[in-house]
Amino acid sequence: MHLSYNFSMKFSLMLVAALLLAPLAGRAQLAIEITGAGANRIPIAITDFNGEAGVSRALTSVVRADLERSGLFRLIEPTGLPGGETAAPNAEAKARGADALAGGTVATAPDGRYETRFRLYDTQKQAQLGGQAYGHASAQIRATAHRISDYIYEKLTGERGIFSTRIAYVVKSAGRYQLQIADTDGDNAQVALSSREPIISPTWSPDGNRLAYVSFEAKKPIIYVHDLGSGRRHVAANFKGSNSAPAWSPDGKRLAVVLTKDGGSQLYVVGADGSGVTRLASSSAIDTEPQFSPDGQWIYFTSDRGGSPQIYRISVNGGDAQRVTFDGSYNVTPRPAPDGKNLAYISRNGGRFQLTIMDLATRQTQVLTDSAKDESPSFAPNSRMILYATEIGGRGVLAAVSADGRVKQKLSVPAADIREPSWSPYVK
Amino acid sequence: MRPTAFKLSLVVSAIALLGACSSQPPAPEQNPVGVVDGSKTGVGGSTTSPTTVAPVTATGIDPTSLAALKDPKSAVFNRSIFFDYDQYTIKDEFKPLVDAHAKLLAKNPGIKMMIQGNADERGSREYNLALGQKRADAVKKALMLLGGQEAQIESVSLGEEKPRCTDQTESCWAQNRRGDMLYSGEF
Numbered sequence: 001m002h003l004s005y006n007f008s009m010k011f012s013l014m015l016v017a018a019l020l021l022a023p024l025a026g027r028a029q030l031a032i033e034i035t036g037a038g039a040n041r042i043p044i045a046i047t048d049f050n051g052e053a054g055v056s057r058a059l060t061s062v063v064r065a066d067l068e069r070s071g072l073f074r075l076i077e078p079t080g081l082p083g084g085e086t087a088a089p090n091a092e093a094k095a096r097g098a099d100a101l102a103g104g105t106v107a108t109a110p111d112g113r114y115e116t117r118f119r120l121y122d123t124q125k126q127a128q129l130g131g132q133a134y135g136h137a138s139a140q141i142r143a144t145a146h147r148i149s150d151y152i153y154e155k156l157t158g159e160r161g162i163f164s165t166r167i168a169y170v171v172k173s174a175g176r177y178q179l180q181i182a183d184t185d186g187d188n189a190q191v192a193l194s195s196r197e198p199i200i201s202p203t204w205s206p207d208g209n210r211l212a213y214v215s216f217e218a219k220k221p222i223i224y225v226h227d228l229g230s231g232r233r234h235v236a237a238n239f240k241g242s243n244s245a246p247a248w249s250p251d252g253k254r255l256a257v258v259l260t261k262d263g264g265s266q267l268y269v270v271g272a273d274g275s276g277v278t279r280l281a282s283s284s285a286i287d288t289e290p291q292f293s294p295d296g297q298w299i300y301f302t303s304d305r306g307g308s309p310q311i312y313r314i315s316v317n318g319g320d321a322q323r324v325t326f327d328g329s330y331n332v333t334p335r336p337a338p339d340g341k342n343l344a345y346i347s348r349n350g351g352r353f354q355l356t357i358m359d360l361a362t363r364q365t366q367v368l369t370d371s372a373k374d375e376s377p378s379f380a381p382n383s384r385m386i387l388y389a390t391e392i393g394g395r396g397v398l399a400a401v402s403a404d405g406r407v408k409q410k411l412s413v414p415a416a417d418i419r420e421p422s423w424s425p426y427v428k
Numbered sequence: 429m430r431p432t433a434f435k436l437s438l439v440v441s442a443i444a445l446l447g448a449c450s451s452q453p454p455a456p457e458q459n460p461v462g463v464v465d466g467s468k469t470g471v472g473g474s475t476t477s478p479t480t481v482a483p484v485t486a487t488g489i490d491p492t493s494l495a496a497l498k499d500p501k502s503a504v505f506n507r508s509i510f511f512d513y514d515q516y517t518i519k520d521e522f523k524p525l526v527d528a529h530a531k532l533l534a535k536n537p538g539i540k541m542m543i544q545g546n547a548d549e550r551g552s553r554e555y556n557l558a559l560g561q562k563r564a565d566a567v568k569k570a571l572m573l574l575g576g577q578e579a580q581i582e583s584v585s586l587g588e589e590k591p592r593c594t595d596q597t598e599s600c601w602a603q604n605r606r607g608d609m610l611y612s613g614e615f
Contacts, residue, residue: 309552
């Protein structure tokens, strides 16, 4: 089913020059810069789709940008290659070094909607790998392009693509805070919440329709659940004291939270609708930043019960906490990967706060960045990339790095601080 | 576009506040700040004989106390207590200030206080929120030992989110490791 590529090191060039993929057209547009790429990039040619010129150039340019940004593909110049959905794999594409070739058509249906079709070919085996057809409105051209990218990515890498997912983050500008949602390429940014007071810890519900977050609009931290489609939101936890660090259970029905109503920052579970509150663990120390493991059996959290902040885990049914991190005196913000294999967190190394990953089977750790103020890691749903906040030149930016540390991207908004990223689950 | 979004967010906030009152399970700790509940001391009680009247004293606030809060020369004018790095103990130099506020709370059972704890910016936002909470809790505990009542005081944390000083220096960070004592109407 998948191509067996025979890569050589000639593809292992790092993308040194900053490649600006999202032009700074709109206000507060997220700009994405690739600062590192994978070692073995699949050479692929995406020809312009027939009929695309009369509709929008956005389609294939979005597909190319998606694949390039992933760090797993090397784009071959398609000019002059036969285009269209029925373009057979040809010697010219192969001669240019493309192992794969995709082409398609965009047609306007009588009702004004578009029909987009494409096919993917293996130029080595001279074989068709598959194709798709989508009926869509003109406003869905970019969304359709992301679905094509997801299809190509999955066919050629064997893992699910994340181009149709979204990211949430907080932009601070001129004393205002905005919780924004954007596509993973930074386009289509929308404001979900605007406030004069801070917003922190946004996190997606497993169905991708809601965000839980902490807002200080009532002069203290209160946890809200916000339905993105309707804009309706409700209070999930507003007890005496502070309410913070929401984390969804895998079934989307409950939130692990930190409350101080009984003294100290302690772990509780509440219904996502704000009903019922049960204590998860008891300690005389700080317990915070709970996260469910993907199987729902464990809660990872940060605690200073041993004298310095370290990561622990506890069964959702209670029992003794097990310490997870041992190196160094500051390990916080645990984020288990959706596939359950790795744990991302922030460690302090010689005064620098850096994104770190632990293989949960071997307990081997690796610092993934060379920055100094990393915060708030969030895994892509396919577990390959980790989005996090960091600081460059005194300004908050988002960055993403692959779990193996090779692929690196930077996302920034001109003249604004951007922080608290959260990557959505797969879109259904 | 922008004003509409802003109006919408106001409406949404109002809805959320309504939701806060209706959807939250009954929790004794969620007393609305500043409301004096007279029912427990006899108003509307059906067992009271109609020939006797149960006297209720409104737990009002002594106007001289309110004036003192605004008087730069008074012992309760200052509201901030500063902490050392990674510390939550109240240093001796701040004990007279805590004592003065505790006396004000004891004299005015109807007055409510919110203590906002703060932390410097280094490290995790949520962990810093917990550090700020420890500082607010330390101030609350000291006030209660000196005459403040549990029902009067709420300790919360703003973590690293509301820095008083934004330079990346130790003197600036020291200003942000702080607990602020705010009274009804001040937060």
